[in-house]
Amino acid sequence: MTEHEHEPPPGYEDDKAAYLKRLRRVEGQVRGIARMVEEDKYCIDVLTQISAVTKALQAVGLGLLDDHMAHCVVDAARTSPEAGAEKVAEASAAIARLVRS
Amino acid sequence: MTEHEHEPPPGYEDDKAAYLKRLRRVEGQVRGIARMVEEDKYCIDVLTQISAVTKALQAVGLGLLDDHMAHCVVDAARTSPEAGAEKVAEASAAIARLVRS
Amino acid sequence: MTEHEHEPPPGYEDDKAAYLKRLRRVEGQVRGIARMVEEDKYCIDVLTQISAVTKALQAVGLGLLDDHMAHCVVDAARTSPEAGAEKVAEASAAIARLVRS
Amino acid sequence: MTEHEHEPPPGYEDDKAAYLKRLRRVEGQVRGIARMVEEDKYCIDVLTQISAVTKALQAVGLGLLDDHMAHCVVDAARTSPEAGAEKVAEASAAIARLVRS
Numbered sequence: 001m002t003e004h005e006h007e008p009p010p011g012y013e014d015d016k017a018a019y020l021k022r023l024r025r026v027e028g029q030v031r032g033i034a035r036m037v038e039e040d041k042y043c044i045d046v047l048t049q050i051s052a053v054t055k056a057l058q059a060v061g062l063g064l065l066d067d068h069m070a071h072c073v074v075d076a077a078r079t080s081p082e083a084g085a086e087k088v089a090e091a092s093a094a095i096a097r098l099v100r101s
Numbered sequence: 102m103t104e105h106e107h108e109p110p111p112g113y114e115d116d117k118a119a120y121l122k123r124l125r126r127v128e129g130q131v132r133g134i135a136r137m138v139e140e141d142k143y144c145i146d147v148l149t150q151i152s153a154v155t156k157a158l159q160a161v162g163l164g165l166l167d168d169h170m171a172h173c174v175v176d177a178a179r180t181s182p183e184a185g186a187e188k189v190a191e192a193s194a195a196i197a198r199l200v201r202s
Numbered sequence: 203m204t205e206h207e208h209e210p211p212p213g214y215e216d217d218k219a220a221y222l223k224r225l226r227r228v229e230g231q232v233r234g235i236a237r238m239v240e241e242d243k244y245c246i247d248v249l250t251q252i253s254a255v256t257k258a259l260q261a262v263g264l265g266l267l268d269d270h271m272a273h274c275v276v277d278a279a280r281t282s283p284e285a286g287a288e289k290v291a292e293a294s295a296a297i298a299r300l301v302r303s
Numbered sequence: 304m305t306e307h308e309h310e311p312p313p314g315y316e317d318d319k320a321a322y323l324k325r326l327r328r329v330e331g332q333v334r335g336i337a338r339m340v341e342e343d344k345y346c347i348d349v350l351t352q353i354s355a356v357t358k359a360l361q362a363v364g365l366g367l368l369d370d371h372m373a374h375c376v377v378d379a380a381r382t383s384p385e386a387g388a389e390k391v392a393e394a395s396a397a398i399a400r401l402v403r404s
Binding site: 010012013016019020023024026027031033034037038040041042043044046047048050051052053054055058060061064065067068072090091098100101 | 131155191
């Protein structure tokens, strides 16, 4: 991956194993919802699971965002006010997408 | 599954294949997010995917809820006002969980 | 208001006073947020209030929706399956707006 | 307000007039919702307004958050990594409240 050679590691580098574990669990939960639908489970029980998985995914998103700000945004700000402003604009757009999703 | 023998099919019965297809796609998307984390992809790009998957899951939830109300809630209401009230209370609780997730 | 003469009362009729009280409180909270901004209060404190007011508004929405389903949707379903289907489609669209807001 | 004498102005200082205008409009919209309830307007129409006001409030929150990060968080990061970390933790908690509301 040549394009990454000079790039810093992502902000979530230190928690990578934990994020992967959480995402595997979310993947299993989505598979479980499909199985519920296959077995004609009651609609409301399927919905309860969908809400739980949505929350779990959002929690992963909030964690990644916190790591991103603690590393990438702070580092950029310490490089120059302009670099900081650029990263903040990008983070704000991502936050707006999370809030609206 | 004896316990289901006398139960009516769930409200999503007619759209089951479509829901299963959408849930398989969501499962693949979650696996894709895990791969992005594994490959140290940029935090903001991972977050964009998380927002997209959250929306896709919520859309499945809204579809299931619509099917549930169109079938289970309407049928219960037609049986008796009390049966309708019971199903509405249950649906309202599920809606509150969706809105808050 | 001639146009309402033959219309049934809304589903929230019985809880009207309680809803009005809650909406007055929300109005006061929004005014309080404007005052915080006027007095240069700390951004994070303003945001905390915005989250609280958003939750209060959503709770009012969930309450109105529950009343609507318990009365209008159930009554329509008891009139005819077609009338029930129409009210359910309308309620589903409103729920989708709440979930996405 | 002695306690504020040595404090920097909030991050939204430059957009203060615009935020106040938007908050006044939200306040008027909430009053409009109360009037709709008073006049027995149709539940679904009231819900549509509630969704619109919730979105307007969230948009104000996202704007304030962007200003906060562009000023307070970047300035803190430029002072010291520790000061940056502290402001990021505080902002992350506020973002989590917004996403969950």
